[in-house]
Amino acid sequence: xxxxxxxxxxxxxxxxxxxxxxxxxxxxxxxxxxxxxxxxxxxxxxxxxxxxxxxxxxxxxxxxxxxxxxxxxxxxxxxxxxxxxxxxxxxxxxxxxxxxxxxxxxxxxxxxxxxxxxxxxxxxxxxxxxxxxxxxxxxxxxxxxxxxxxxxxxxxxxxxxxxxxxxxxxxxxxxxxxxxxxxxxxxxxxxxxxxxxxxxxxxxxxxxxxxxxxxxxxxxxxxxxxxxxxxxxxxxxxxxxxxxxxxxxxxxxxxxxxxxxxxxxxxxxxxxxxxxxxxxxxxxxxxxxxxxxxxxxxxxxxxxxxxxxxxxxxxxxxxxxxxxxxxxxxxxxxxxxxxxxxxxxxxxxxxxxxxxxxxxxxxxxxxxxxxxxxxxxxxxxxxxxxxxxxxxxxxxxxxxxxxxxxxxxxxxxxxxxxxxxxxxxxxxxxxxxxxxxxxxxxxxxxxxxxxxxxxxxxxxxxx
Numbered sequence: 001x002x003x004x005x006x007x008x009x010x011x012x013x014x015x016x017x018x019x020x021x022x023x024x025x026x027x028x029x030x031x032x033x034x035x036x037x038x039x040x041x042x043x044x045x046x047x048x049x050x051x052x053x054x055x056x057x058x059x060x061x062x063x064x065x066x067x068x069x070x071x072x073x074x075x076x077x078x079x080x081x082x083x084x085x086x087x088x089x090x091x092x093x094x095x096x097x098x099x100x101x102x103x104x105x106x107x108x109x110x111x112x113x114x115x116x117x118x119x120x121x122x123x124x125x126x127x128x129x130x131x132x133x134x135x136x137x138x139x140x141x142x143x144x145x146x147x148x149x150x151x152x153x154x155x156x157x158x159x160x161x162x163x164x165x166x167x168x169x170x171x172x173x174x175x176x177x178x179x180x181x182x183x184x185x186x187x188x189x190x191x192x193x194x195x196x197x198x199x200x201x202x203x204x205x206x207x208x209x210x211x212x213x214x215x216x217x218x219x220x221x222x223x224x225x226x227x228x229x230x231x232x233x234x235x236x237x238x239x240x241x242x243x244x245x246x247x248x249x250x251x252x253x254x255x256x257x258x259x260x261x262x263x264x265x266x267x268x269x270x271x272x273x274x275x276x277x278x279x280x281x282x283x284x285x286x287x288x289x290x291x292x293x294x295x296x297x298x299x300x301x302x303x304x305x306x307x308x309x310x311x312x313x314x315x316x317x318x319x320x321x322x323x324x325x326x327x328x329x330x331x332x333x334x335x336x337x338x339x340x341x342x343x344x345x346x347x348x349x350x351x352x353x354x355x356x357x358x359x360x361x362x363x364x365x366x367x368x369x370x371x372x373x374x375x376x377x378x379x380x381x382x383x384x385x386x387x388x389x390x391x392x393x394x395x396x397x398x399x400x401x402x403x404x405x406x407x408x409x410x411x412x413x414x415x416x417x418x419x420x421x422x423x424x425x426x427x428x429x430x431x432x433x434x435x436x437x438x439x440x441x442x443x444x445x446x447x448x449x450x451x452x453x454x455x456x457x458x459x460x461x462x463x
Contacts, residue, residue, distance in 0.1 A: 026057045026078050031118065032111055034416065036099035036447030038074075047072055051093075053081040053103060054111070083107035088140070088178050095172040097163035098179060098445040105139040105444060112439045112449045119416035120437065124424030132438025132452065135298055137290040139444040141182045144211040144268075145287045150195055150204050159192045159201060179445060181211045184218075187241055191218075194237045198230045208248075210281035211289075212266040217281045219246045219255060234258060252282045253340075272297050273324040278348060283341065284317055288442050295412070295440055295452070296324050299383060302436070302454050303410045305329035309380040312406070314365055314394055319345035319358075321383050321412075326357040333376060334360045368393045370400040382406040390418025392425075399430030409455040414442075416449050426455055433458030 029038035029052045038052025040060075050073040052058050057079040060072040077084075087093070087101035100108050113134060120126040151160050151171045162174030177185045195201050200222055208219035220234065226247070234245050235258070244265060245258040257263050267278045268289050273296070279285050286292035299321060305311050309329040313322040316334030318341055325332045326349065336342045342360040349358040363372075366389065373394075382398075384391050390413070398405065409432070413419035426432040437453040 026059050026076075029054055029056045029058065032115065032447070034115060034119075034447055034449060045069060049074060051102065052077075053083055055079075056081045056084075083111075089176065091172055091174050091176070094165055095163050095174060095177075096166040096168070097172075097177065099166075099447045101445045103445075105136075108444060109134045109136050109439060109441050112441065115449050116416050116437065116439050116451050120420045120423065120434075123417060123420035124427070126420065126423055126427060126434055128434045128437035128453070130436040132298075132302075132436050132454075134439045134441060135291060135294050135452070136441040136444075137288070137294060140178050141180070141185070142288045142290065142444060143180045143184075144209075144289050145285060146180060146184070146209040148191075148207045148209065150206055152196075152202055159195045161188055161191045161195065161207065180209070181216070183216055183242075184209050184211065187243070190237070190241060194233060198233050199227055200224055200230050208281060210266060210279075210285075212279070213269050213276075213289075214267070215262070215265040216243045217246055217262075217266055218243050219248050219281050221248045223249075225249070231258070246281050248282070255280065255282050268292070270296055270324055273327045275323050275327075275352060277318060277320065277323070278344070278351075279318055280344075283344070286320070286442065291440065291442050292320070295442070296321060298440075299410050299412055299452060300324055300328060302452070303381050303383055303408060305381055310378070312376065312379045312382045314382065314384045314391065315386045316345060316360070317341050317385070319348055319360075321385060322358060322360075323349055323352065323354055325383070326354040329381075330357065332358050333379070334358065335363055335365060336360070337362065337364050337366075365391065366393055368397055370397045373397040373401065374404065378404050379406045382409045383412070384409065385412040386418070388415040388418065390415060390422050392418070392422060395422040395425040395430075398432075399425050401430070405430070405432070405457050407457065411453045411455065412440075413451045413453065414448070416451060419451060419453060423453060423455070431457060 027040040029040055031039045031054050033039055038049040040047040040049055046069040048071050052074050058077050059075040061075045062070055062072050064071040083104050084102055085104045092098055092101045148161050149164055149171045153160050156173055160171040160173055162172045165172045175189055195204055203223040206221045210217045238245050244262045246255055247258055248255045267276050269276050305328045310331045311325050311329050313332055313334045316322045316336045319334055322332050322334040334345055339362045342362050346360050349355045423434055432455040435454040435456050440450040440452055442450040
């Protein structure tokens with residue numbers, strides 16, 4: 001067996017296979033990063049390795065060399081991880097839609113849990129008092145939202161419809177996809193043929209997918225007005241494949257259904273709360289409806305709202321959590337930056353008899369302060385569900401409330417780094433305690449780490 005040595009990395013041209021930690025030119029992979037890349041270390045320098053898994057010993061092909069780190073891909077696997085499996089999709093490795101199909105699904109969840117815990121420690125010096133059981137569900141056919149690129153590429157036989165290639169602006173030559181909703185996946189080749197038959201084919205850059213509980217909607221982005229022949233092709237395709245077309249000639253606000261009768265057909269269900277949530281195809285909704293149902297249930301169970309409680313739902317969007325909370329407590333105040341979303345959330349609350357328990361406000365939550373938060377009145381509990389940028393201003397405002405703090409906060413995160421940053425503020429400056437944290441595998445086969453964390457008032461350093 002090769003002996004571990006303290007070799008320096010040989011200086012070579014980018015693209016060469018080079019020697020590293022072992023005499024045989026291999027390195028040991030210690031962990032993975034937020035993009036699903038293996039991490040190796042040598043003499044204090046980090047190497048990010050595409051396609052490598054923790055515990056493996058691999059040789060490298062260097063792709064890029066920087067002063068403090070290097071990017072590489074696997075040249076050969078000398079010792080494979082027991083987590084490694086054969087990817088299901090023949091496009092894996094070229095298509096950028098997935099990064100972890102070579103990892104057994106339950107192991108993906110374990111890796112993401114480790115990423116979450118490592119990030120909380122490295123950024124915030126935080127350890128949750130309890131690790132929550134992971135939220136996970138179907139590993140295949142889960143993507144109910146997607147944005148497919150469209151390109152006419154004569155050298156590849158005509159029109160391509162699919163995700164972009166990994167780390168490239170080129171469209172992958174996809175003929176199947178195992179993470180898309182099965183009905184949508186079955187349309188990849190027919191969509192290529194359909195676009196090829198349209199006079200506007202050179203001016204169609206993307207097709208957006210939105211699947212509801214009763215409809216499959218495809219949003220066609222077109223850069224020139226459609227002629228009658230284009231519209232005829234779309235209508236024939238919709239009838240043949242049981243889908244509904246929406247058109248987007250300009251920005252998101254220009255989206256409209258090809259058939260006016262389709263305007264209110266999209267919705268998803270939250271059966272535990274007796275809710276059906278309507279949405280427009282360009283609205284933000286969770287990609288994975290099965291996991292969203294579990295996530296809403298888990299978040300509200302952790303928040304544990306009481307019938308007399310007043311609750312805030314920050315970054316509320318369409319009311320995904322707000323309306324469910326309204327079935328459990330006295331009052332919910334939803335705050336969101338988009339007036340279109342808060343208007344639709346209020347309309348959904350009215351339709352489902354919850355208007356008396358809800359109110360909505362439109363505000364940029366990246367610019368709020370303590371005075372604004374106090375002005376809303378005291379909340380017994382709070383749910384925070386920010387975008388990847390996190391909730392820095394909210395965390396700073398919460399940290400100054402003192403005795404007026406909510407008695408429990410549930411923070412749903414799609415970025416472990418910003419969660420760790422905000423958690424550190426809540427704990428080290430606001431006197432909260434990190435009671436629990438765990439992962440939500442919203443995006444199987446990707447490096448995306450969604451998580452949920454629970455905070456309660458305590459004392460600095462209590463976590």
